[in-house]
Amino acid sequence: MHAIIEIGYLIATLSFLGGLKFMSSPKRAKTGNLIAALGMVLAVILTFFAGTTETVPYTNLIIMVLAITVGTLLGKRLSDKVQMTGMPQLVSLFNATGGGCAMLLGLMEANQIKTEITHFGNQVLLIAGLTTGAIALTGSIIAERKLAGTVKDKRGRAVIFSARILLALLLLLPTLYFLGFIPLDFMAFMYILAIIAMVYGVLFVLPIGGADMPVVISLLNSITGIATAFAGFVYGNKAMIAGGIFVGAAGILLTLLMCRAMNRSLLKVLAGTFKNNKTGQIEEDQQIKEISIPEAALTLSFVQKVAIVPGYGLAVAQAQHICAQLQQLLEKRNVSIDYIIHPVAGRMPGHMNVLLAEANVDYACLKEMEESNENMKQYDAVLVLGANDVVNPAAESNPNSPIYGMPIIRTHKAKQVIVVKRSMNKGYAGVQNELFGMDNCSILFGDAKTTLQDIVNQLKLL
Known part of the structure; x- marks a missing residue:
């Protein structure tokens, strides 16, 4: 009997390994989660089985069953309600x-x-x-x-x-x-x-x-x-x-x-x-260019290749679904769409990936930062949604910047950049974003969800 339990634990352990392996790919992450969960269920059953064959009081086992039941129901309710x-x-x-x-x-x-x-x-x-x-x-x-x-x-x-x-x-x-x-x-x-x-x-x-x-x-x-x-x-x-x-x-x-x-x-x-600013670093007044909703819609509809860079602003506005709708409209116009996600975008690892998956964005559209940086000049337009420090060229060009050396998405090398922002507030690092003052960058002020909805409505009229 002991041997059966030990073999079961080994199978559960192997399922944890298999689950982790599958979770390394967004496309297979759901399957990996299921494999690991089945392994955990097996481990729990084996533990109960071991308890019944030893001197564990049945009262303790009943309490454990009740605790697991309550925890499962509570966890299910929380996961169903959370956005x-x-x-x-x-x-x-x-x-x-x-x-x-x-x-x-x-x-x-x-x-x-x-x-x-x-x-x-x-x-x-x-x-x-x-x-x-x-x-x-x-x-x-x-x-x-x-x-x-x-x-x-x-x-x-x-x-x-x-x-x-x-x-x-x-x-x-x-x-x-x-x-x-x-x-x-x-x-x-x-x-x-x-x-x-x-x-x-x-x-x-x-x-x-x-x-x-x-x-x-x-x-x-x-x-x-x-x-x-x-x-x-x-x-x-x-x-x-x-x-x-x-x-x-x-x-x-x-x-x-x-x-x-x-x-x-x-x-x-x-x-x-953060690393302290070095002496001599002076922030200059930027000459930014604003862009209107109709201009942004025209720009996106008459190009061939567009990259979308989601940031926490997308998550706060809950704009993932309207963003996916924008993608569908542009693809009908034969515009190629890629999503470029920085490793620390959002409020937890993989946050942006999960949001886009919820909106049924195809995994094939998600591109690695390194791969996209090598091909950034091929993008006719980049749409930045609520990201700040992760697209700041100062990380590569300004040794005095607190974020100098941080890997960034090199949106500034694209042919044109449209940044959707609520205001000109700085990012978490508290430094000026040099991208916003560049000649190929335009700022579209507004909430990500509302702004994208306006762009979608405009595209439908074109």
Whole structure:
């Protein structure tokens, strides 16, 4: 019987790997998600089966079934109600539940063990799982609130950084505990450590800017995976160990890739700072050219190749569906359409891809930034929808700029650029976008959804 359970866990682990492999492609991501979900269902069933063959009280199994049922129904309701623009917040909340689960497991196991006979390694694993889980719990909640706009940025607050350092040092208390310098029983010590870790999770995320939340979510997701792996080692559950390691590794790799896409170190992101402007950098008054709706419609309808660069402004306006409608109208006029997505566009990894998929945009239209940059001169027109820093030529041409060295979409090399913006406000980096003053760039002021709808209406009249 034990062999059957172990083989089942192996199959579940392989399904996690297969799911991750399929998720590397937008076209196969849905299938990959289904494969990984089936593997998780198998792991849960096997765990229940193992519980019935051992000395686990049936009352505990019933409670677990009820908890899973309630969680499933609640999760289904939340996922049905959330809009695609709110998906990053939902992901962050789901991540918080994973961290909270790891913390509660640590507290429950700490309440049952006897330190005099429990292996030292298990105590260390419980402490590690509880600490990382508690940080992921409160950190993810603050990240969700920042994305929702209810918690304001606290960048540069010296008090927060001082408290961060103090609490980070307090997280080293387990060393003193095991050396006998803290005269508390293990359970009381775990409760104190949980409180410290939860407060640290709040202060860990609080100073980080809202635009950096994609990186933070990915990092916190990695921390939750690590906490799950620690819990798996405590219970000797191979599926938990493998799943936690996969999530932890994938999360940290994605975090580093996004930092590279912004040309910023992870430490700079966590500190909530951009590179300081060098002395001598002076912002000049730009001579921008405005373009009207009819002019924009004419421009887009009488060219052969158009690139659309979606940014967070597209998501805020929920303009993905009307954008897809614009694509269909232009394609009827034999205009070729490509979507170019920057790796850190939106409020979470893949946010723009998900929005466009919701609008049934063909995956073949999505182009990699590197590939598009090589062929940018071939585009007759580029339509920038709510993007700012990721299309700023200063990242390549101005060594004094805070974003210098950040990989960008080189829209400025296209024949003509139309930028849809609500106002001339600067992007998250707080620097002037040199693209807006270039001869081949025109600004179309307005909300992305309303503006695109007006362009669509104009195209229908042509």
